[in-house]
Amino acid sequence: MEIINKPSHLKGVLKTRHVSMLALGSALGAGLFVGSSTVIASTGPGAFITYALTGIIVALVMRMLGEMAAAHPTTGSFVEYARLAFGRPAAYMTGWLYWYFWVIVVGFEAVVGGQIINAWLPDIPVWVIALGLMIGMTLLNLLSVRSFGEAEYWFAGIKVVAILVFIGVVIYFIFGDKSNSTVSLSNLTQHGGFLPHGVGSLFAGVVVVIFSMTGMEVATIAAAESDNPSRNIRKVANAVIFRIMIFYVLAVFLIVVAQPWTDITVGKSPFVTTLEHIGIPGAGTILTAVILVAVLSVLNAGLYTASRVLFILASNDEAPRSMATLNRKGVPVRGVIASTLVGYGCVIIAALWPDTVFQFLINSSGTVFLFVYLMICLSQLKLRSKWVSQGTLKFAVWGHPWVPMIVIAAIVAVLVSMALDPVLQISLLQCGITIFALAVCYLVRGGKKNQFSAVPEKKT
Known part of the structure; x- marks a missing residue:
């Protein structure tokens, strides 16, 4: 017997434009706008190759996820596919790891938003602003699925327009304005060379880049609440590689052409630095406002995603049953509140122990995603024959099984x-502690059927 959650439990009110923008909006946050400074500083001008290599991995994982989602649309997305492929333990671990990742991201993004606004309003403490942002996004998620979708559509739209304008302005100053001698392709090879820290630095930044690209897979979860899940999933998966190449x-x-890479300061947005370098008036303030929108967008999407993961876990008796309760508007209210409570806790922890407990949460959650991606790849390999035998294979991964195996090898190589x-051992160790803690929880409580409530099993 196997417990399967039906997508019809949630209302299909999201449109294609909502799902598409959600996939893009979830991945364009502080990780790109600010985190790219770390990658550039540690890699040099060749940082864009790190983004390209990581982007290929992410795009192929999305293609695998798209194959499974098109063949078997479900609210739980890759959590359900882990269950179908490897059973309850795999689904339990994948679901809770993914939920853990997003609730920590929610807290992190709220703190970043608080820091941005605090720079404008220094009399208000960061933690107070962060809690205010959390409350606002919580209320938005509780309104209705459509309200969430509309908000995310416009949040993401602002980010997309901002990046496209940034690209257009910088291209003009590189190729069209010859008056600025510091803007030159020679910046790729001067100031220590193309890879001043060696070829190995190309791969050292993969974890940071994957962290900044996470969120595109959210579309496969949101698609279950859309008007045409299979079509929307295929469109998103097909567009991933194009979006990565443009926006990342x-x-x-x-950025590395517009100025010497040595001018990039870790922790300061290189997008802001670039526009200031080429002399755009007020660029710093404008782009900082865009970064705030990006933070709110990821915060909004993070709460949505975490609550839906709790919904699927609860629907399969792997979380308290109350987390699967929907209101009349189709919103899992208790799941949203439970997820946001953890976010509030992270904000308080960031205020009290920023360099210890909060740093542990950030380090451990960042590496978690590599294990989630690994499970997606393994599930696709296991389930491909199932989709073929059922005649539901509508959107195939290229070069099966070699391409999935290469991606798996790449993820293992990164680990x-x-x-x-x-430098990275501590993040891996902290992630390992988190995985061990979840495994213990499964053995103590999660391995017992009907542990949380009497959720009837459904025969297949």
């Missing part, structure tokens, strides 16, 4: 490189 690779390439890198 091209943007970072232009091994982290284990060998003294």
Whole structure:
């Protein structure tokens, strides 16, 4: 017997434009606008290659996820596919790891938003602003699924327009304005060379870049609440590689061309630095406002995603049954509140222990995603024959099984490189502690059927 959650439990009110923008909006946050400074500083001008290599991995994982989602649309997305492929333990671990990732991201983004607004309103403490942002996004998620979708559509739209304008302005100053001698393709090779820290630095930044690209897979969860899940999933998966190349690779390439990479300051948005360098009046203030919108967008999407993951876990008796309760508007209210409570806790922890407990949460959650991606790849390999035999394979991964196996090898190689890198070992260790804690929870409570409530099983 197997417990399967039906997508019809949630209302299909999201439109294609909502799902498409959600996939893009969830991945364009502080990780790109600010986190790219870390990648550039540690890699040099060749940082855009790190983004390209990571982007290929992410795009292929999305293609695998798209194959499974088109063949078997479900609210739980890859959590359900882990269940179908490897059973309850795999689904339990994947679901809770993914939920853990997003609730920590919610707290992190709220703190970043608080820091941005605090720079404008220094008399208000960061933690107070962060809690205010959390409350606002919580209320938005509680209104209705359509309200969430509309808000995310416009949040993401602002970010997309801002990045496209940034790309257009920088291209003009590189190729059209010859009066600025510091803007030149020679910046790729001067100031220490193309890869001043060696070829190995290309791969050292993969974890940071994957963290900034996470969120595109949210579309496969949201698609279950859309008007045409299979079609929307295929459209999103097909567009991923194009979006990565434009919004990540091209943007970072232009940043390292527009000025010496040594001018990039870790922790300060290189987008702001670039516009200030080429002399755009008020660029810093305008782009800082865009970064705030990006933070709110990821915060909004994070709460949505975490609540839906709780919904699918509860529907399969792997979380308290109350988390699967929907109101008349189709919103899992208790799931939203439970997820946002953890976010509030993260904000308080960031205020009290920013360099210890909060840093542990950030380090451990960032690496978690590599294990989630690994499970997606393994599930696709296991389930491909199932889709073929059922005649539901509508959207196939290229080069099966070699391409999925290459992606798996790449993810394992990143994990091994982290284990060998003294700087990254702590993140891997902290992630391992989190995984161990969840495994213990499963063995103590999660491995017992009907542990939370009497949720009837459904025969297949």
